[in-house]
Amino acid sequence: MKAEHYVGGVFRSDGPAFPLVSPVDGTELGAVPEATREVVDDAVTAARAALTGTWGAPGGEPERAAALRRIADGIDARFAEFVEAEVADTGRPREFAETVDVPRAAGNFRAYADLLYGRPERSYTTPVPGWSVGAGQALNYTVRRPLGVVAVVSPWNLPLLLSTWKIAPALACGNAVVLKPSEETPSTATLLAHVIADAGLPDGVFNVVHGHGAGAAGEFLTGHQGVDAIAFTGESATGAAIMRNAADHVTPVSFELGGKNPALVFADADLDAALDGTVRSCFTHSGQICLCTERVYVERPVFDEFVARLAARARALDGYGPMISAEHRDKVLSYYALARAEGATVVAGGGVPEFGDARDGGFHVEPTVLTGLPETARAVREEIFGPVCHVAPFDTEDEALRLANDSPYGLAATVWTRDLSRAHRVAPRVETGIVWVNCWNLRDLRTPFGGVKASGIGREGGEYSLDFFSEPVNVCVQI
Ligand SMILES: NC(=O)C1=CN([C@@H]2O[C@H](COP(=O)(O)OP(=O)(O)OC[C@H]3O[C@@H](n4cnc5c(N)ncnc54)[C@H](O)[C@@H]3O)[C@@H](O)[C@H]2O)C=CC1
Ligand SMILES: O=C(O)/C=C/C=C(\O)C(=O)O
Numbered sequence: 001m002k003a004e005h006y007v008g009g010v011f012r013s014d015g016p017a018f019p020l021v022s023p024v025d026g027t028e029l030g031a032v033p034e035a036t037r038e039v040v041d042d043a044v045t046a047a048r049a050a051l052t053g054t055w056g057a058p059g060g061e062p063e064r065a066a067a068l069r070r071i072a073d074g075i076d077a078r079f080a081e082f083v084e085a086e087v088a089d090t091g092r093p094r095e096f097a098e099t100v101d102v103p104r105a106a107g108n109f110r111a112y113a114d115l116l117y118g119r120p121e122r123s124y125t126t127p128v129p130g131w132s133v134g135a136g137q138a139l140n141y142t143v144r145r146p147l148g149v150v151a152v153v154s155p156w157n158l159p160l161l162l163s164t165w166k167i168a169p170a171l172a173c174g175n176a177v178v179l180k181p182s183e184e185t186p187s188t189a190t191l192l193a194h195v196i197a198d199a200g201l202p203d204g205v206f207n208v209v210h211g212h213g214a215g216a217a218g219e220f221l222t223g224h225q226g227v228d229a230i231a232f233t234g235e236s237a238t239g240a241a242i243m244r245n246a247a248d249h250v251t252p253v254s255f256e257l258g259g260k261n262p263a264l265v266f267a268d269a270d271l272d273a274a275l276d277g278t279v280r281s282c283f284t285h286s287g288q289i290c291l292c293t294e295r296v297y298v299e300r301p302v303f304d305e306f307v308a309r310l311a312a313r314a315r316a317l318d319g320y321g322p323m324i325s326a327e328h329r330d331k332v333l334s335y336y337a338l339a340r341a342e343g344a345t346v347v348a349g350g351g352v353p354e355f356g357d358a359r360d361g362g363f364h365v366e367p368t369v370l371t372g373l374p375e376t377a378r379a380v381r382e383e384i385f386g387p388v389c390h391v392a393p394f395d396t397e398d399e400a401l402r403l404a405n406d407s408p409y410g411l412a413a414t415v416w417t418r419d420l421s422r423a424h425r426v427a428p429r430v431e432t433g434i435v436w437v438n439c440w441n442l443r444d445l446r447t448p449f450g451g452v453k454a455s456g457i458g459r460e461g462g463e464y465s466l467d468f469f470s471e472p473v474n475v476c477v478q479i
Contacts, residue, residue: 001081001085001187001188001190001191001194002030002190003020003030003031003032003033003186003187003189003190003210004033004190004193004208004210005033005035005039005043005207005208005209005210006190006193006196006197006206006207006208007039007042007043007046007207007208007209008042008043008045008046008049008203008204008207009046009197009202009203009204010203011193012033012039013033014033014036014039015033015034015035015036015039015210015211016033016034017031017032017033017034018031018032018034018183018212019031019032020032020089020184020186020187021325021326022088022091022362023090023091023321023322023323023324023325023362023363024091024322024358024359024362025358025359025361025362026326026361026362026363027361029088029089032183032186032210032211033210033211034210034211034212034216034217035180035209035210035211035216035217035220037220039209039217040178040209040217040220040221040224041220041224043178043207043208043209043221044149044178044221044224044226044227045226046176046203046204046207047149047176047177047178047204047205047207047226048148048149048176048204048226049204050176050202050203050204050205051146051148051149051175051176053202054202055174055176055201055202055205056145056146056173056174056175056176057174058143058145060174061116061117064113064116064171064172064174065113065114065116065117065172066113067171067199067200067201068109068110068112068113068168068171068172069109069110069113070199070200071109071168071195071196071199071201072106072107072109072110072113073106074195074196074198074199075102075105075106075109075192075195076106078191078194078195079102081191082097082101082102082105082160082188082191083097083098083101083102085187085188085191086101086102086159086160086185086187086188088187089156089159089184089185089186089187089188090156090157090159090185090285090321090324091321091322091324091362091363092285092321093319093320093321096284096285096321100158100161101158101159101160101161101188102160104161104164105160105161105164105188105192107445108161108164108165108167108168108445109164109168111168111445111446111462112168112169112171112172112465112466113172115169115172115446115462115463115466116172116466118463119144119463119466121141121142121143121144121472122141122142123139123140123141123142124139124140124141125137125138125139125140126138126139126140126476128478134478136478136479137478137479138476138477138478138479139476139477139479140474140475140476140477141474141475141477142472142473142474142475143472143473143475144173144466144470144471144472144473145174145470145471145473146173146174146175146469146470146471147173147175147228147229147252147469147470147471148175148176148228148229149175149176149177149178149226149227149228149229150166150170150175150176150177150178150227150228150229150230150231150469151177151178151180151221151222151224151227151229151230151231152166152167152170152177152178152179152180152231152232153180153213153218153221153222153230153231153232153233153234153242154166154179154180154181154182154189154232154233154234155182155233155234155235156182156184156185156324157285157288157289157290157324157385158285158289159181159182159185159188159189160188160189160192162233162256163179163181163188163189163192164192165460166231166233166254166460166465167179167192167206169460169465169466169468169469170231170469171201171205171206172466172469173466173469173470174470175228175229175469176204176205176206176207177205177206177207178207178208178209178221178227179206179207179208179209180208180209180210180211180213180217180218180221181208181210182234183210183211183212183213184324184325185324186210189208189210190208190210192208193206193207193208209221213238214238214241218242219241219245222242222245222246222251223245223246223248223249224249225249227246227249227251228251228252229251229252229253229254229468229469230242230246230251230252230253230254231253231254231460231468231469232253232254232255232256233255233256233257233290234257234258235257235258235383236257236258236383236409236454236455239253239255239257239456239457242255243255252468253457253458254457254458254460254465254468255456255457255458256290256449256450256451256455256456256460257290257411257451257454257455257456258290258383258385258409258411258454258455259290259291259292259294259383259409259410259411259412259432259451259455260294260295260380260381260382260383260407260408260409261281261291261292261293261294261295261409261411261412261413261414261432262293262295262296262297262403262404262407262413262414262430262432263277263278263281263293263295263296263297263389263413263414263415263416264297264394264400264401264404264413264414264415264416264417264426264430265278265296265297265298265299265302265306265416266299266397266400266415266416266417266419266422267299267300267301267302268417268418268419268422269302269416269417269418269438270416270418270438271302271305271306271309273416273438274306274416274438275306275309275310275313277414277416277438277439277440278293278296278310278389278414278416279310279313279314279317280440280441281293281414281440281441282294282296282310282314282367282387282388282389283314283317283320283367283387284441285320285321286320286321286322286323286365286367286386286387287384287385287386287387287388288323288324288385288386289441290385290411290412290455291411291412291434291440291441292385293389293414293440294383294384294388294389294390295380295389295390295392295403295404295407296310296389296390296391296392297391297392297393297394297400297403297404298391298392298393298394299393299394299395299400300393300394300395303391303393306391307347307369307371307391310347310348310369310389310391311347311348311369312348314348314349314367314368314369314387315348315349315367317367317387320367320387322359322362322363322364322365323363323364323365323386324363325363326363328363328385328386329363329364329365331384331385331386332365332384332385332386332387332388333352333365335378335379335382335384335386335388336349336350336351336365336368336388338378338379339370339373339377339379339390342373342374342377342378342379343372343373343374343377344370344371344372344373344377344379344390345370345371345372346368346369346370347369347370347371347391348366348367348368348369349365349366349367349368349369349387349388350366350368350370351365351366352364352365352366353365353366365386365387366387367387367388368386368387368388368389369388369389369391370388370389370390370391371390371391371392373390373392375392375403375406377390380392381407381408383409397422397425397426400426401426401429401430404430404431405429405430405431407431407453408453408454409451409453409454409455410431410432410433410451410452410453410454410455411432411433411434411450411451411452411455411456412432412433412434412435412436412451413430413432413434413435413436414435414436414437414439414440415427415430415435415436415437415438416437416438417437417438423437423438431452431453432451432452432455433448433449433450433451433452433455433456433459434449434450434451445461445462446461446462446463447461447462448460448461448462448464449461449464450464
């Protein structure tokens with residue numbers, strides 16, 4: 001699929017082009033148009049114009065829910081093309097795109113078509129006070145209206161899943177959307193625009209502009225006066241830059257940012273299950289999921305066994321996929337070097353795999369297990385976003401919690417224990433937005449999703465997204 005902008009119902013490719021590079025073997029896959037300020041202006045103008053139509057009008061829920069279902073059906077109908085595009089752009093295992101990315105994208109639209117009907121609003125009856133005019137009562141009730149034009153800025157790690165996770169609730173609430181996908185992974189966004197065009201949404205309700213972030217399309221969009229809200233997933237430092245840019249227009253933001261996620265493995269855990277879970281949470285998509293574990297704390301009696309078995313599993317991994325770009329591979333490798341310099345023992349991996357085929361031109365790194373670093377080490381504190389974890393021992397529950405919470409981030413944690421009381425005691429004390437007990441990345445789309453501290457602002461999912469993407473308006477009627 002050739003990457004194109006989609007603006008006001010029209011596909012276009014204006015702006016200088018930049019190359020799209022395969023992370024698997026470094027070959028060029030195609031060219032992507034870089035949206036200029038004019039293209040971004042056109043997209044915001046088209047989105048604003050669409051708001052004057054029927055899309056976000058009161059009572060439009062049935063029409064919007066039907067449209068979201070047509071989009072979901074359209075994704076299903078082009079399933080193979082979406083899989084192809086996501087695999088080519090990201091280099092991820094095909095099975096991951098087939099079982100996670102594409103089904104979940106359709107699922108995001110279906111979930112919000114359903115959720116539109118499940119929203120009770122409260123009403124309050126208030127006595128009219130003596131100092132007011134007349135007597136009797138007033139009835140207060142809340143109506144929800146769309147925010148307006150929503151900018152969605154999405155990352156490269158789960159391009160379709162994460163963009164539709166924001167687009168679906170934004171559209172459900174009657175907003176018009178301008179999507180700026182990552183420059184690294186533009187293809188499924190263009191394909192989605194075709195599906196949305198075929199689903200018959202009014203022109204301008206959904207728009208896509210391609211291009212880079214800082215000093216380019218992302219910055220033009222998030223600083224645009226015509227944008228009423230920003231939903232962003234990506235690096236925490238980028239979130240801070242977007243906030244500064246949005247401050248002039250006091251634009252509300254919903255942020256899903258980075259993490260340095262801890263796993264706590266207690267000695268009473270089912271160690272096989274904890275190992276399986278930790279292999280998944282550290283190495284799925286080569287660690288390029290914001291929910292991935294990078295810090296593992298293991299109770300001392302099982303520490304040596306756990307490290308040995310985790311390292312063996314890491315060494316045996318195959319087909320885990322490359323880093324997204326040469327730049328990101330170099331960043332991850334620089335952390336491997338830094339960890340060594342900081343005194344780490346490299347128990348598994350630590351380098352670049354050799355395949356003896358075309359993949360040697362790609363951006364692969366080895367799954368890596370480290371031990372022996374102090375908690376102050378940069379490799380323990382900073383998000384690496386690669387297939388790497390540091391494993392450290394602990395002796396008490398309080399120590400485990402102290403270690404887990406000593407982080408600028410607070411996105412997701414996993415706790416492995418057979419002790420039910422301990423699980424319920426520990427989970428609320430971990431300073432993250434999500435705590436998984438004896439599992440990882442089990443998702444119910446109605447639950448609050450997001451992080452604390454530098455890991456984000458606000459929550460996505462279910463009614464939390466519907467709340468962000470709509471404005472409550474209180475109507476007070478004297479009766
Ligand atoms: N928490 C998460 O889900 C993710 C975290 N990351 C982290 O970010 C690091 C770098 O990856 P990137 O793709 O470069 O993440 P990023 O945060 O730079 O990019 C995410 C999106 O924001 C846009 N963007 C970048 N700078 C912008 C700006 N100043 N104004 C507006 N938009 C801007 C990008 O074009 C992209 O669409 C990774 O190494 C990882 O640490 C990356 C992807 C997802
Ligand atoms: O990696 C991220 O940024 C977020 C991942 C989110 C999911 O996997 C999810 O919503 O299920």
